[in-house]
Amino acid sequence: MNPAFPELPDFPWDSLADHAARARAHPDGVVDLSVGTPVDPVAPLVQAALSSVAEVPGYPTTHGIAALRDAAVAAMARRHAVTGLDPAAVLPTIGSKELVAWLPTLLGARGRTVVIPELAYPTYEVGALLAGAELVRSDGLVALGPAAPALIWLNSPSNPTGRVLPVEHLRKVVDWARERGTIVVSDECYLALGWTTDPVSVLHPDVCGGDVTGLLAVHSLSKSSSLAGYRAGFVTGDPALVAGLLETRKHAGMIVPLPVQHAMVAALSDDTHVAEQKARFGRRRAVLLPALEAAGFTVSHSEAGLYLWSTRGESAWDTVSWLAERGILVAPGTFYGPTGGNHVRIALTATDERIAAAAARLTG
Numbered sequence: 079m080n081p082a083f084p085e086l087p088d089f090p091w092d093s094l095a096d097h098a099a100r101a102r103a104h105p106d107g108v109v110d111l112s113v114g115t116p117v118d119p120v121a122p123l124v125q126a127a128l129s130s131v132a133e134v135p136g137y138p139t140t141h142g143i144a145a146l147r148d149a150a151v152a153a154m155a156r157r158h159a160v161t162g163l164d165p166a167a168v169l170p171t172i173g174s175k176e177l178v179a180w181l182p183t184l185l186g187a188r189g190r191t192v193v194i195p196e197l198a199y200p201t202y203e204v205g206a207l208l209a210g211a212e213l214v215r216s217d218g219l220v221a222l223g224p225a226a227p228a229l230i231w232l233n234s235p236s237n238p239t240g241r242v243l244p245v246e247h248l249r250k251v252v253d254w255a256r257e258r259g260t261i262v263v264s265d266e267c268y269l270a271l272g273w274t275t276d277p278v279s280v281l282h283p284d285v286c287g288g289d290v291t292g293l294l295a296v297h298s299l300s301k302s303s304s305l306a307g308y309r310a311g312f313v314t315g316d317p318a319l320v321a322g323l324l325e326t327r328k329h330a331g332m333i334v335p336l337p338v339q340h341a342m343v344a345a346l347s348d349d350t351h352v353a354e355q356k357a358r359f360g361r362r363r364a365v366l367l368p369a370l371e372a373a374g375f376t377v378s379h380s381e382a383g384l385y386l387w388s389t390r391g392e393s394a395w396d397t398v399s400w401l402a403e404r405g406i407l408v409a410p411g412t413f414y415g416p417t418g419g420n421h422v423r424i425a426l427t428a429t430d431e432r433i434a435a436a437a438a439r440l441t442g
């Protein structure tokens with residue numbers, strides 16, 4: 079327990095230590111499919127951009143260089159058909175996790191309600207608790223009643239389930255929130271990784287009608303460009319909301335380092351390496367998914383993103399233990415919410431060789 083923030087949960091990954099030790103004891107080594115850490119090298123053009131400004135000694139700006147903001151706007155248009163964004167309404171972030179954790183605080187949610195999905199990335203809950211907000215888990219609007227929450231988190235494709243919200247659902251949430259003055263924040267970190275369906279941004283004109291008022295979209299380069307180690311992300315959408323975030327982040331020193339900003343320009347300007355990385359994940363998915371099903375697992379949702387949301391019809395921790403005996407480490411669904419107790423989240427982020435090893439252990 080953190081004495082400064084006693085309401086915060088224990089860090090979930092610490093509870094995997096014993097299972098991790100058992101998985102690492104496997105004679106052929108561990109296959110770590112738990113955290114979802116990228117394993118593929120950063121594209122050479124991105125590495126070159128990072129080092130290109132290594133000699134520059136000055137402070138970077140919180141708002142980021144103009145080339146970064148322009149590259150983000152262009153990438154959103156090319157990759158996700160989101161048009162009409164104002165480059166001034168792009169704000170680079172130190173990865174996406176810090177923004178998720180601090181956004182309710184930065185948006186003034188103290189004493190108000192923050193709505194998160196029933197199964198959700200744990201940092202959504204942490205962000206609400208840090209802000210002193212009331213947390214509500216809900217995938218529907220009816221259960222929220224007449225109250226006007228401070229903000230609603232959407233996450234499509236979902237971490238952990240890989241579920242994709244259809245345009246109609248996204249539009250309904252946007253319309254409902256606008257009637258109440260509620261901010262909608264969409265975590266779109268896996269938007270480029272659709273498998274059996276094409277995810278859509280909350281900023282897409284089919285969702286918002288070309289009006290981004292009250293909307294924010296959070297993007298990360300960690301998975302699509304293997305930049306987890308660079309801590310590279312951005313938020314965009316409503317110019318007024320982004321301007322407010324910028325002013326607060328200036329005071330707090332939340333600044334993306336200049337070399338990372340230049341690396342982001344390169345990554346956002348090149349679609350080839352993104353397509354190549356998606357193809358790698360797709361090949362790994364094509365190996366691991368049938369192996370899980372052959373081993374008696376049911377894979378739910380998982381139509382997009384980097385995870386296979388899987389169950390053997392038993393306690394999540396029993397499944398974690400069963401897989402650890404076979405040298406495979408995964409995350410229990412309980413990390414993501416009370417309704418995740420019978421599922422595990424299995425990542426596609428391992429080398430081809432390790433994915434093949436996991437498949438062989440599952441089917442052998």
